[in-house]
């Protein structure tokens with residue numbers, strides 16, 4: 001196969017190690033191939049070797065073998081041990097090249113391997129694992145067209161159970177989570193997708209949904225925006241409250257300051273009910289140590305709140321109420337977050353879900369922000385042990401599928 005894209009060798013990091021070529025042992029340093037100190041070519045991680053403007057797979061150069069590490073420090077041998085297909089791969093909408101079973105990006109980063117039967121392995125550069133085997137829980141929509149290692153033309157397709165081929169992984173996950181999503185109005189869909197995207201794209205939604213159940217609209221007892229069944233974890237949202245939240249979100253963004261019956265006291269509210277209820281489900285999936293940490297953070301804040309802005313004596317609720325002057329120095333992301341450690345966590349999850357309130361949370365409560373950041377970027381640090389393997393495998397796949405990107409949290 002000829003070179004599929006022209007990439008400036010210097011712009012990508014190649015592997016480091018030794019290259020056997022025409023009986024010589026050459027040094028490779030971040031892709032740059034040296035012979036007696038002089039650069040003579042460039043080796044890409046996916047096994048393409050570039051020499052005097054010709055780029056071809058290492059298999060096409062007789063007797064050429066590379067041994068060393070890739071740009072992430074994972075051991076790499078080229079050609080790789082097993083033969084595999086060659087062709088074009090569309091993975092969750094991302095175009096990739098497969099060369100003799102090696103899956104590379106258009107700029108020749110090695111991201112995985114593929115076998116002749118369609119089995120996909122991801123090269124997890126974050127957790128430094130050379131081959132993470134995918135299954136139907138972790139593999140994203142896969143379309144391949146090319147030939148098998150024996151040259152036979154081959155078309156292959158994998159679509160996840162109950163998934164829609166034309167939609168991204170995260171959209172599909174949100175649709176699966178929110179029962180009867182199709183019946184929502186356009187503005188409602190937009191609201192749900194906007195506030196759940198970060199959880200879907202990071203794989204956290206899938207893991208929580210499988211453990212705790214999904215979310216549906218229904219009639220919840222008057223006055224509560226939503227409840228999470230303690231035993232089942234299923235979420236039911238009140239239809240009317242859901243509508244109200246969307247109107248408030250459209251008007252004021254993720255948070256709003258509202259007046260209370262206790263003049264001149266005000267209460268801050270977060271208008272992200274779907275993410276809030278999801279937060280209760282997520283709490284069940286956190287390790288005991290993380291749950292204890294959240295409890296301690298909550299307790300410390302309540303204490304401080306009691307001294308800094310005690311509640312008016314005639315008020316019987318538990319929310320943080322503030323005079324207009326106190327609003328900028330509030331201690332909780334919302335008034336309701338003060339009412340219990342569970343509501344504190346759920347309101348922080350809600351706030352973390354969209355950019356403006358996430359930025360505010362980072363300043364207001366950096367410790368809880370750090371835990372939430374770990375849920376998305378290092379779930380193994382904060383989730384229960386039973387979820388580790390699934391979430392890490394899924395996340396390695398989501399990175400290749402361009403869902404879990406560096407700018408998901410920006």
Ligand SMILES: [Zn+2]
Pocket residue numbers: 276277280342343346
């Ligand atoms: Zn709640």
